[in-house]
Amino acid sequence: MAAAGTALGAGAAGAPARPAGSACARTRSDAGLQPGCRRQPGGSRLPARTGPGRSAGRPLEQAGEGAVTLRVLADENIPGLESLLPPGASLRRKPGRQIRRADLRECDALLVRSVTPVNAELLAGTPVRFVGTATSGFDHIDREWLSAQGVAFAFAPGCNANSVVEYVLCAIAEVDDFLERLLAGGRVGIVGYGVIGRALAARLAQLGIASVACDPWLAPGSIPHPATLAEILACDVISLHTSLVDTAPWPSRHLLAAPELAALNSGQLLINAARGPVADNAALLQCLQAPDAPAVVLDVWEKEPRVEPALLQRVRLGSAHIAGYSLDGKLAATRVLCQALAKVFELEYSPSTKSGAQAALALDSAASVPDTLRSLLAARYRVADDDRLLREAVLGCDTDTAAGNFDRLRKQYRERRELAGSQVQLPAGTTTALERWVTALGCTVAVAKDGA
Ligand SMILES: NC(=O)C1=CN([C@@H]2O[C@H](COP(=O)(O)OP(=O)(O)OC[C@H]3O[C@@H](n4cnc5c(N)ncnc54)[C@H](O)[C@@H]3O)[C@@H](O)[C@H]2O)C=CC1
Numbered sequence: 001m002a003a004a005g006t007a008l009g010a011g012a013a014g015a016p017a018r019p020a021g022s023a024c025a026r027t028r029s030d031a032g033l034q035p036g037c038r039r040q041p042g043g044s045r046l047p048a049r050t051g052p053g054r055s056a057g058r059p060l061e062q063a064g065e066g067a068v069t070l071r072v073l074a075d076e077n078i079p080g081l082e083s084l085l086p087p088g089a090s091l092r093r094k095p096g097r098q099i100r101r102a103d104l105r106e107c108d109a110l111l112v113r114s115v116t117p118v119n120a121e122l123l124a125g126t127p128v129r130f131v132g133t134a135t136s137g138f139d140h141i142d143r144e145w146l147s148a149q150g151v152a153f154a155f156a157p158g159c160n161a162n163s164v165v166e167y168v169l170c171a172i173a174e175v176d177d178f179l180e181r182l183l184a185g186g187r188v189g190i191v192g193y194g195v196i197g198r199a200l201a202a203r204l205a206q207l208g209i210a211s212v213a214c215d216p217w218l219a220p221g222s223i224p225h226p227a228t229l230a231e232i233l234a235c236d237v238i239s240l241h242t243s244l245v246d247t248a249p250w251p252s253r254h255l256l257a258a259p260e261l262a263a264l265n266s267g268q269l270l271i272n273a274a275r276g277p278v279a280d281n282a283a284l285l286q287c288l289q290a291p292d293a294p295a296v297v298l299d300v301w302e303k304e305p306r307v308e309p310a311l312l313q314r315v316r317l318g319s320a321h322i323a324g325y326s327l328d329g330k331l332a333a334t335r336v337l338c339q340a341l342a343k344v345f346e347l348e349y350s351p352s353t354k355s356g357a358q359a360a361l362a363l364d365s366a367a368s369v370p371d372t373l374r375s376l377l378a379a380r381y382r383v384a385d386d387d388r389l390l391r392e393a394v395l396g397c398d399t400d401t402a403a404g405n406f407d408r409l410r411k412q413y414r415e416r417r418e419l420a421g422s423q424v425q426l427p428a429g430t431t432t433a434l435e436r437w438v439t440a441l442g443c444t445v446a447v448a449k450d451g452a
């Protein structure tokens, strides 16, 4: 098992072994950079290829005086690279599912998303010395192989955590009266207490909503309100945020299988915005055919890009693996990868850190607290919109067309901004209680002056 959390700045003191596919404490600004590069004798800026059967890397090509050509191949769905890559990098794009070894014959750095498996089959015999994934999860990357070969690796921990948290809050606000129930003393059970699990617990606490969490890979004492999986499954809302882990003793693949799903009832909401296989989809379909089935929201599916139509028909809300797709999160991930790339290849680099201002929101109603929260959340994002698009794209199509449509929805995803960080204008005379809810969602408050 690869030592997990070899990310820069990461490390949970006293933590036991972490599962492959897990990352320790990280924030949006931390680049998860796995070492694997050595300074070359003779001053080459390329990382050494230190793995078995490898020779040292050759220097970067010189393109004109002083210019460095760093050959980058990137998934076409990583935004902002044209302006954020270090100067001197040359960029080629390909659809992530179509990247093959032959594409990498003249390539120093590969930038992928979750749809490109990166392993010996893809990289052996290529000059690639840096792999970056613009994602939080890295179950598609064979990090042990990369490390053994001296190929540097970076990922984007935490970059889209708030996007996922807001997706979960929106789902809660959009399904039945779960938001009311949580605000009236209900509980959320969080499975997986990594970056996203912790961010969700923190946001819920700001809203005065209780949560408990389980994550057996963490050291005892690292979860403020720990619970067993059985206790989690008794909560009003259950939200899955584990990495996809196959390692004993606590694999997360099929963590929710028939016995666990049988514990749920129609008074509960289950949300999976982690990885499809964390919930056994065949068992989930069976569970949803029972009369006392829970409400289920799925952003992720076991055989993406193939979605089981019968399952989609029975979930309350379904989306095309876009929980983390805020523009803010995507651009943050691009910046993290570009910074890691510049560090590995020892390039001077100071990228812009702005995503662009978000339009201010106005809140003018004297609505109930749940409706105030609901309207604020819906001002930026509604899971129901993605649900409609997914149903249109998948239901009634043949399997291959539906799979292509699933990927197209993701490629053409609209510009979605996060709520946190938005300025919310409140009417004059607004109560401080209303301000409290606005700030609990991570927004800043601007109170209009009388007569304004
Ligand atoms: N739907 C989407 O758009 C997105 C999905 N994700 C998924 O969410 C996952 C979580 O993201 P982060 O919090 O950043 O990752 P993380 O690595 O910080 O946290 C994952 C946590 O899951 C825990 N875990 C592993 N196996 C477990 C088990 N059997 N039971 C309970 N906990 C277990 C790990 O110990 C770890 O603490 C990612 O690995 C990725 O798969 C992440 C971002 C966007």
Ligand SMILES: O=C(O)C(=O)[C@H](O)COP(=O)(O)O
Binding pocket: 077, 112, 113, 114, 115, 134, 135, 136, 137, 138, 160, 321, 323, 324, 325, 410
């Ligand atoms: O960050 C992750 O982990 C994710 O699941 C991504 O947000 C999903 O994006 P893709 O890489 O699948 O486009």
